[in-house]
Amino acid sequence: MMRTNKFARKGVLILILVFCFVLSASMLYGCGSSSNGEGTDKNGAQSEEKKSGDESKDEAVSDGEAADKTAADILSGLEFEDEMTKVSDDLFFGLFNLDEEKVCAVSVYESTGATAEEVVVAVAAQGCEEDLLAAMKERVESQKESFRDYVPAELDKLADPVITKKGKFTILIVCGDSSKAEKILEEI
Numbered sequence: 001m002m003r004t005n006k007f008a009r010k011g012v013l014i015l016i017l018v019f020c021f022v023l024s025a026s027m028l029y030g031c032g033s034s035s036n037g038e039g040t041d042k043n044g045a046q047s048e049e050k051k052s053g054d055e056s057k058d059e060a061v062s063d064g065e066a067a068d069k070t071a072a073d074i075l076s077g078l079e080f081e082d083e084m085t086k087v088s089d090d091l092f093f094g095l096f097n098l099d100e101e102k103v104c105a106v107s108v109y110e111s112t113g114a115t116a117e118e119v120v121v122a123v124a125a126q127g128c129e130e131d132l133l134a135a136m137k138e139r140v141e142s143q144k145e146s147f148r149d150y151v152p153a154e155l156d157k158l159a160d161p162v163i164t165k166k167g168k169f170t171i172l173i174v175c176g177d178s179s180k181a182e183k184i185l186e187e188i
Contacts (some may be wrong), residue, residue, distance in 0.1 A: 082111035
């Protein structure tokens with residue numbers, strides 16, 4: 001009788017673990033799908049039928065496309081130790097502790113977490129440029145704390161990040177060669 005009870009407990013435990021796995025996987029899927037994947041404006045890409053001629057919406061889409069292109073130019077001009085992957089807007093707002101209203105468009109590429117490497121190209125909402133710059137600086141400080149014990153070698157990259165304003169963009173680049181990143185920004 002005890003043997004059956006022991007197997008029943010294992011079965012229940014396995015069911016609970018499977019349920020937790022499915023639940024967490026569905027939550028992760030939901031987080032990743034909140035961004036349109038391509039687009040980087042907070043409103044998502046608009047089809048031609050949905051565009052109403054409202055210039056602010058058209059401008060937001062243009063800002064998102066421009067942020068994507070600028071981020072792609074930065075990525076193609078630099079060498080990264082880790083694989084860089086585009087992340088959702090929601091993840092950006094969480095990592096940078098910013099309200100969505102403060103950013104019109106953003107394009108973010110993160111490493112797998114093995115390195116501190118990241119590229120962020122964002123367009124701040126009117127009057128929110130300083131908030132965005134402060135959030136980028138806070139992100140770098142937070143990463144320093146995280147990597148201090150995790151991978152101390154990454155502190156060199158975090159000691160010299162590129163945080164700058166270029167036209168309408170506020171840009172953060174954490175990489176192994178900040179001077180090359182600055183040259184790329186001059187050419188863009």
